[in-house]
Amino acid sequence: MKRTHPGTLRNVLATNIRRCRLAKGVSQQDFALEIEMDRTYFGGVERGERNVSIDNIERIAKGLEVSPWLLFKEPD
Secondary structure: OOOOOOOHHHHHHHHHHHHHHHHHOOOHHHHHHHOOOOHHHHHHHHOOOOOOOHHHHHHHHHHHOOOHHHHHOOOO
16 A cells, blocks of 8 residues: 555654754754755755655764664654
């Protein structure tokens, strides 16, 4: 069965990435450059529009200086 809408985990991931990036005080553009990722692609990830690969999740987590699993943790 093909899904036509993103799952809730994608939204959790996107929200956590945005929260962590803002906590670092860095813009989307600067962060994307820092982790060597296209800014428009990263923006789509952060908005939950992209079905991001595990390799890119690892790259984002490293740039945010957090363990990748924390990006999937729902807020308390």
